[in-house]
Amino acid sequence: MPTATARTLDHPVRAEIRLEAVLHALSDPVRLQVVRFLAGLADGEEAACSALDLAVTKSTSTHHYRVLREAGLIRQVYRGTAKMSVVRREDLDALFPGLLDTVLTADAAQRRRLS
Amino acid sequence: MPTATARTLDHPVRAEIRLEAVLHALSDPVRLQVVRFLAGLADGEEAACSALDLAVTKSTSTHHYRVLREAGLIRQVYRGTAKMSVVRREDLDALFPGLLDTVLTADAAQRRRLS
Numbered sequence: 001m002p003t004a005t006a007r008t009l010d011h012p013v014r015a016e017i018r019l020e021a022v023l024h025a026l027s028d029p030v031r032l033q034v035v036r037f038l039a040g041l042a043d044g045e046e047a048a049c050s051a052l053d054l055a056v057t058k059s060t061s062t063h064h065y066r067v068l069r070e071a072g073l074i075r076q077v078y079r080g081t082a083k084m085s086v087v088r089r090e091d092l093d094a095l096f097p098g099l100l101d102t103v104l105t106a107d108a109a110q111r112r113r114l115s
Numbered sequence: 116m117p118t119a120t121a122r123t124l125d126h127p128v129r130a131e132i133r134l135e136a137v138l139h140a141l142s143d144p145v146r147l148q149v150v151r152f153l154a155g156l157a158d159g160e161e162a163a164c165s166a167l168d169l170a171v172t173k174s175t176s177t178h179h180y181r182v183l184r185e186a187g188l189i190r191q192v193y194r195g196t197a198k199m200s201v202v203r204r205e206d207l208d209a210l211f212p213g214l215l216d217t218v219l220t221a222d223a224a225q226r227r228r229l230s
Contacts, residue, residue, distance in 0.1 A: 019225050020142050023218070027139035096221035098213070103138070106211035110134050 007078050009069060014091045017072030022096065025071035026103055030054055031064045035073060038087045039104055046077070046084035124184060124191050124198075129206045132187030137211065140186035141218055145169055146179045150188060153202045154219055161192070161199035 025031055037052045054061050065085060068074045073092065074085045092100045140146055152167045169176050180200060183189045188207070189200045207215045 015228075019218070019221050020144055020147065023138045024142035027135050027142055029135055032135065096217075096224070098217045099221050102211075102213045102217040103134070106134050106214050109211070113130075 009076050009078075009083075011069060011075060012072045014072075014095065017088075017091060017095055019096060019099075021071040022073060022092070022099070025068050025073050028064065028067075030056055030060075031068055032103075032107055034064060034068060034085075035087060035100075036104060036107060038074060038085055039089070039100065041086075043089075044086065046079075046086045048082045048084055050082075122193050124193075126184060126190055127187045129187075129210065132203075132206060132210055134211060134214075136186040137188060137207070137214070140183050140188050143179065143182075145171055145175075146183055147218075147222055149179060149183060149200075150202060150215075151219060151222060153189060153200055154204070154215065156201075158204075159201065161194075161201045163197045163199055165197075 026035065033054065034052060038047060041047060049061060049065055054064070056064070065074070065076065065083075069076050069085075072088060075088050076083050076085050078084075087100070089100065141150065148169065149167060153162060156162060164176060164180055169179075171179070180189070180191065180198075184191050184200075187203060190203050191198050191200050193199075202215070204215065
């Protein structure tokens with residue numbers, strides 16, 4: 001049976017979040033898709049990784065979620081056997097005002113342009 | 116003697132610039148330093164790579180400028196033996212309104228926070 005420690009995922013605290021890591025995390029189309037999806041949920045609403053159908057393998061998906069979590073973009077917690085994710089909007093907006101929204105707007109504009 | 120072709124550097128046209136590549140280019144502290152420097156110049160002013168003293172080797176510096184150029188963040192042209200660089204602000208602002216300024220503001224805030 002996993003211990004409480006094994007079931008807790010590492011996250012940077014707000015002061016440890018770095019712009020370079022956030023930009024790197026957002027520089028991949030699959031990770032951008034995850035953030036777009038999570039940012040579109042109601043405030044504070046969590047989603048399981050399985051809620052979004054990514055065109056990648058399970059292990060690649062897990063990798064992308066981990067990059068997002070370790071960069072400070074999302075928070076992940078276990079609820080029973082499900083790993084639930086939520087965007088750290090409050091932390092991001094406090095550190096980098098407007099950045100998340102500007103990137104999501106740019107992403108939406110690009111998808112319109114390329115479709 | 117280099118031909119005209121050899122002296123011309125490849126750049127994506129505006130429509131080829133991709134958000135993911137721009138974010139990746141900006142996700143490195145040295146490249147962020149270059150963009151910060153170039154964005155601080157007067158409108159249209161070019162700078163030689165040697166104008167900025169980066170804490171990296173010449174070949175690493177050349178690599179970083181190339182990543183920025185291929186992502187569409189900067190334009191580079193030869194003037195005699197010097198390679199001159201300028202931020203593609205007009206292209207970036209047209210494609211991703213506010214993105215460059217938001218990133219530079221976030222970068223400035225982070226540097227204040229960490230200093």
